[in-house]
Amino acid sequence: MQPHDVEKPLGASPGEEAVFAVLARYSGWKPALRAYFAYKNLEHGSVGKLLGVSRQMVGQLLAGSKTPSQRINQLKELGLPDELLPQQDATGVRSV
Numbered sequence: 001m002q003p004h005d006v007e008k009p010l011g012a013s014p015g016e017e018a019v020f021a022v023l024a025r026y027s028g029w030k031p032a033l034r035a036y037f038a039y040k041n042l043e044h045g046s047v048g049k050l051l052g053v054s055r056q057m058v059g060q061l062l063a064g065s066k067t068p069s070q071r072i073n074q075l076k077e078l079g080l081p082d083e084l085l086p087q088q089d090a091t092g093v094r095s096v
């Protein structure tokens with residue numbers, strides 16, 4: 001386990017980030033995020049514990065139906081690559 005793994009439990013290596021960035025670019029962030037969760041063997045419940053939310057909320061984040069900035073920022077802080085998250089437009093509204 002690398003030191004960054006403890007600080008960034010959802011983090012990716014530079015090579016992994018590149019692969020999933022390409023996937024997100026060509027298939028969209030939702031399928032890329034689902035693939036990333038599968039690749040990293042992440043479960044909604046375990047990610048929910050890290051975020052302090054239910055597994056259902058994690059499912060809503062993955063589906064794009066709920067994207068509160070606080071939770072998106074927490075995912076970033078835990079190391080989830082930016083390319084796998086919904087993007088904000090100039091007004092700060094997240095696109096899904």
